[in-house]
Amino acid sequence: MNEEHVLEEINTEGWTSEEISRAYERRSELARQNISIEGGKASEVRTEDEQSDFLREESPTDDDYGGRHYYEPVPQAIEDQAIEEDEGREEADLFSRLLLSQKFLILGVLALIMVAIPLGFYVARMQQDITYANSELKGIDPTLSMVKLVQLTQQHRALTSPALGGDAASSTARVSKLKEITDAMSALDPLINVQLNNPSIAKDWGNAKTHWQALLDQVKSGKITTPESIAAHTNVLNDYFALTDRIADFTGLALDPNADSYYMMRSGLYAMPKLAEALDRTDAIGTELLALKQADSAQRAVITSLLSLAKSNQKEGFEQLQKTLDKNETAKDALQSLVTKTLNRLDKIAKLTESEILGKQSFNYDPKTYNGDIKSTVVGLYLLNTSTLEQLGKLIETRKARLLKDLLIVAGGILALAIISLIIAYFVSLSVTRPVEHLVGVMRQLASGDSTVRANIQSLDEIGVLARQFDTMVDQRETVSAKIQHENETLNNSIINLLEAVAALAQRDLTVKAPVADDITGPVGDALNYLSDETAKVLKRVVQIAGNVASVSQQVKAQSDTVIENAAEENREVERSAVELSAASEVMLDIAKLALSCNEAATKAILNTDKAQVTVLSTVQGITSIRDTIRETEKRIKRLGERSQEIGSVVTIINGIAERTHILALNASMHAASAGEAGKGFAVVANEVQKLAENAREATMQISNLVNNIQVETADTVTTMNDAISQVVQGTTLAQQAGSEMRETRETTAELVQLVQRIADNSKAQAETTQKLKERSMLIQKSSAETFQQLKDQGVQTDRLVGFSGNLVQSVGVFTLPKDREAEAA
Secondary structure, three states, X not given: OOHHHOOOOOEOOOOOHHHHHHHHHHHHHHHHHOOOOEOOEOOOXXXXXXXXXXXXXXXXXXXXXXXXXOOOOOOHHHHHHHHHHHHHHHHHOOHHHOOHHHHHHHHHHHHHHHHHHHHHHHHHHHHHXXXXXXXXXXXXXXXXXXXXXXXXXXXXXXXXXXXHOOOHHHHHHHHHHHHHHHHHHHHHHHHHHHHHOOHHHHHHHHHHHHHHHHHHHHHHHOOOOHHHHHHHHHHHHHHHHHHHHHHHHHHOHHHOOOHHHHHHHHHHHHHHHHHHHHHHHHHHHHHHHHHHOEOOHHHHHHHHHHHHHHHHHHHHHHHHHHHHHHHOHHHHHHHHHHHHHHHHHHHHHHHHHXXXXXXXXXXXXXXXXXXXXXXXXXXXXXXXXXXXXXXXXXXXXXXXXXXXXXXXXXXXXXXXXXXXXXXXXXXXXXXXXXXHHHHHHHHHHHHOOOXXXXXXXXXXXXXXXXXXXXXXXXXXXXXXXXXXXXXXXXXXXXXXXXXXXXXXXXOOEOOOOOOOOOXXXXXXXXXXXXXXXXXXXXXXXXXXXXXXXXXXXHHHHHHHHHHHHHHHHHHHHHHHHHHHHHHHHHHHHHHHHHHHHHHHHHHHHHHHHHHHHHHHHHHHHHHHHHHHHHHHHHHHHHXXXXXXXXXXXXXHHHHHHHHHHHHHHHHHHHHHHHHHHHHHHHHHHHHHHHHHHHHHXXXXXXXHHHHHHHHHHHHHHHHHHHHHHHHHHHHHHHHHHHHHHHHHHHHHHHHHHHHHHHHHHHHHHHHHHHHHHHHHHHHHHHHHHHHHHHHHHHHXXXXXXXXXXXXXXXXXXXXXXXXXXXXXXX
């Protein structure tokens, strides 16, 4: 332990040799006690606080020795700060309070968390995929039923056309097909309303059934034609196709994440039903054309369009289906032969249509054979479509089972690895905690005073190395402790000798010399002797300086009194100047305020002039706009007069036509009278024509009068408008003159404002200058007062300096200096 922690201040003034010896006997006892081991570590027996308490109990008190002491405790503020720092370090080191087993437990929990988080994400993803597969499976049955319903509706459409034409066999077949459709709808109702349970899809399904029932009512009543029936059936099929899309979207079939099932879904739900619809429409039109033995260009264009649509859907559907078959061997084994067979039939139908209908001008192919070939191809296509959707359901079921299996395998594997890891971690923690606990027990035995105990751990890990180093450290500690005890005894004797010399120096005798030993106290004794010599030299110099200071202080005091009198006179002069500047500043401020008021009034005047000028300009613009409007109105009225003249010309023409018509009517009446009974009817017509001609002539006369009146009024209006334009021009000239006069007034007012502004600025600047002079005079006055006061204070301090110099000489005189001792001896 460092010496400054035990004796922080030594004042041996008036001590005896016995007191000094007693103090250092206690110091030696502390040094011997500091080499033992306690509290589980190699450190002092007592803490610094305990040693301070011990020395405080053994040191002389104020009552026993009249204020003499050799120990001063550390200030309480410093001790409190040290305690707070230690507590802060303990609170910051949170993990140092935990046992190793607890730390390993925390590491295990963190490891489990790190494993559980990705496992949770994996399980959630797998569960999401399984849920998606379940949703897709819910859409398989409704789509299969919808494909069947589409097929039945197409067949019903084909049977309805001949039934409406009176074919009894077709009517019977249609009724049978209608029963199948009703059964299919009944089977589809729970799938849509219950299994899917989507209000929007259920609403669309209800609308489709409503359209179907309306079609049936029209067919039953016979109030629908064959083309209308085909169009209505096609609209219902479009409703079914749209509903199939909605079901695929809702159940997730339209966005299937797997390539094989996605391509199969695109083929079975979209391409094949559209292909079947195109073939069915081609069958109906092609069969009709073959029966007629000919076709025009429009009908050939329809067949060409339907055949092109069928080929496009065939290419899309079978290419996507083939992608699935290439990726999935199970689906390929189940569908490949049916796909090949259906493709061959489709190609045959396409070639047959191109050669027998599109490639010939007149047809001789049997329509029944053509109809039978397409019907069988469509049936085979629907068989393939149904098999494709069933295989799609199996693919999704297989994927769902695989996902469940993968989930169980991964979760079980991770759980098994976690258990194995926990077992390994347990044995690893034991291999660490057991040696550490043994090492802690050895330390506790050492702390209890058993210096012979050792760890003796022979493991090859870091704990074994630590234990062997600990044993080595304890052995070295025992050796060092014995050596320190011997050195402390020698050191204590040297310190006692130094304290005796210090006690003599404390009596203000600087001629005493401290002993210089060969141990560590030798430099201290030498330094103490050097300190006493240098102190004596300094004190001699201080005595000389104190005398000089006293002499100079008297001179400074005399000069200070003279300066104080001069400063008082200057202060009075400055006060008189400040009063005069204050009066001048107030006058200039009044002038500046008056100039500012004039400036504001001039500014308001120019603003009012600007507003008046703007108003005059607006008036000129308004009058100009009115003049333009009146001129435009005059032009329009003139054009109206010109149009009225044209109306007069037209009226003249009509009047001439009426005159001629009247003459023709008279001639016709004459010829009718000459014809006798045979011309009576014609005479009646001639009379009516004559009356009509007279009415036309009267109407043209009225129109002519009105046109003349309009022309007269138009001429008067033009004259009035010209007068108004002249008045507007005069008003514009007057307004422009007023604007010019207002502009001149504004320029004159602006010049006045500038002059007033210059007066205001100069007045303001002069007021500011006067104010600054006033402020500076106040500062000079304040500075003079402060200077005077400081000079007075300096005089007081000079008096104190004279007193201090005398006290300094007296204080230094109490020391016994080497020169003084020699003088006394002489």
